[in-house]
Amino acid sequence: MEQEIELADEVPAVEWLNNDDQIEQLDLQTIANFNFNRVSSDEIIYQKKQNKCKMVGKYVMGDKLGEGSYGKVKEVLDSENLTRRAVKILAKRKLRRIPNGEMNVRNEILFLRSLKHKNVVELIDVLYNEEKQKMYLVMEYCVCVLQEMLASAPESKLPLFQAHKYFVQLIDGLEYLHGQGVIHNDIKPGNLLLTLDDTLKISDFGVAEKLELFASNDICTKGQGSPAFQPPEIANGHDSFSGSKADVWSSGVSLYNITTGLYPFEGDNIYRLLENIGKGVWSIPEGLDPLLTDLLLNMLQFDANKRYTIPQIRNHIWFNSSPIDTGNRVFVPPLKGDVSRSSTVLPYLESYHYESRQNNVYFTEHDLNEAEELARQQQMQDSSSSSHQISKKNSISNDEAYSTRESSDINKKRRTKKKFISCVSVKKLTHCRQS
Amino acid sequence: MLPEYEIRSSFSKSVSLALDKSTNKYVALKKIAVDKYNDENFKKICEEVKIIKDLQHENVVQICAVFVKDLEVHTVYPFFCFGSAKEAIKNFFSSGFPEIICALILKDLLLAVEYLHSRGIIHRGIRASHILLNQKRAVLSGFRDATSLIQNGERIKILYTLPLHSAKSINWFAPELLEQNLYGYSEKSDVYSIGITVCELANGIAPFGDLPTTLMLTEKIRGNQPSLLDSSTFPSEEIIFQAMDSGIGIGEAWAADNTRQVYSKRLLSDPFHKFAEECMARNPENRPSVNQLLTQHLFFKQCRNTNLEDQLKQILQPVDLNKLSLENIAQKNIGDSDNDLIRDIASLNIQANAEWDF
Known part of the structure; x- marks a missing residue:
């Protein structure tokens, strides 16, 4: 298994390249080499695509769960105790490129x-x-972001008992x-996660x-x-504001959103939106539970001083x-x-543990075309000879299903030809980069 | 020296043998330093004690007392003269217990688990090292990962989270428990663990022992299950080598000539094989409940006219601890193993020429 990086020692110091010029230069180099050259098809080398098992520390990497402005979030598996984890890659x-990115x-x-x-949400480990x-x-x-669940729900809203929970x-x-003296500053359904047992976790x-x-107070200045x-x-652009009251407001908007499927404030663009919020005029959709309406009125109170505190919400x-x-x-909702x-x-893991270890199968497009031609001819012959043809075809097309992994050798050989391929390198060009 | 308990010897850093002066009985004293543990661990210990204290069954371990002294939580358990089933295997039955003893131990185990399940408790740590043995019965212990299905006054049907202290018990876990997906798991995952424990008791080695954990996971998810080893299932040498090649569940221990001969000479009954297979069904819905296993399975027929005491008497004899002088114990080299002492004690009384009848 490819060991990507070592687990950092106890107190890992962040050793970022601090010289921005250096990085810029790296970028420039890559861009400089990135021009379109004509290459004949037999010069392009392909490699069989594999579910290559990558490891970071003791974690086995899985698929992407999401992508934030800071980078990808992927699923991983702790190879020691087999716990599912998520990893934010920065x-x-x-x-x-993001204002305050590193600070954040x-x-x-x-x-x-x-x-x-x-x-x-609990931070388990930090690796560099x-x-x-x-x-x-x-x-x-x-397992899911609350927003994702909302999007899958009828009218993008949750029934009251669930929203309440x-x-x-x-x-x-x-x-x-x-x-703990922490103001979150960005409460919204997109930052609320749900675990397998339906527990809500505040994240980000x-x-x-x-x-x-x-x-002595909770004055915040950021508001990003x-x-x-x-x-x-x-x-309205105030320099400072009460942090906890701001979180209460955002929670109010979130509650409004999950119970009605709507937003209290909208706008064609961000300026209109902020203008509307600044006016503080909003309405409750008809038919909303009166008690809930009352709570929302108090949480979405224009004047921060009159807005509910958390103890008041609790009461x-x-x-x-x-x-x-x-x-x-x-x-x-189902994922894929x-x-x-x-x-x-x-x-x-399956492909790591069970697939034959013939790594690095390289071939060119020319080879590919030949192989395809050969397969076509063979099929022509087969189709005239037997009626098993259809079932065989089916099992070939059933490429990704594991159930066919153990099928006969003939099928196996054919399947490898049809396997997805990815361009790994092109002769002459050292930097082949996707835009 | 504690007021009521006189420590006689220590099995390991944390477990010692002590004499309860008020009753003149031997007990096992387990101490856990509180300051070493964070809040969560301490809570876990409390929960464990709370769960056990609520239970009253002759096949479930009891706690005699719990107290704090010198920043250490002491838990007092009754003393079991043969230690855990795992130790008994290590010391006396390197190729597993004879079938009849397996059946008797399993019957006790199932009675304990049936009782737990009826009370809405899932054990989540069933394995040979958590089964304690004395002359009369097998008793289930190791409740660190146990959890109640009754939470906030409601009975929940499905659990999702991997137990906290899972690293050690991971090989015994059911596939659906390891999968950690939205289907979750139920008390049927205990039945799967019983299945793995059956193999452990009968074969003398725990399945998946030397596999990488990730391979153990994919094997279980594919529905591959370990089996009881006897002349009907024990593979010929060719197959062993093939299996070693592909890394499926064959460890070095299996290749050892001695045990291999034992396996290929013995024949375990059909119901026994079936019992293990049914417990380890991949789909929890196809797994029988503990109650069904107890009441309907042919495997337990052989337990009718015998009991653990009679069977063990033929092979092992416990020691009268009182006869052992203190110095004698002190001289023993207390090693890393939890129960060196038990081995030392018990080996004194084994009939030297006893031949195991497998």
């Missing part, structure tokens, strides 16, 4: 390391690869965060702020969260009610057809 190159990441690591709560200038944040595995957990987590601390230990969830005081009747289970619970959302690392 590349220095990308971070540089440092922030996030710092916060997450010190936080531990049922409703806050100096050569690649990458950082890996290993986190608890969550998540909201209570959101407030639990938020209360803990504020107690990129723009969170930590208050001074003995600070998502526009639609920002309170009026930020939309609200709707918060303490338990809406009836109406039986129309929204489930985690997989209802169970099984580990995406498994196919990589």
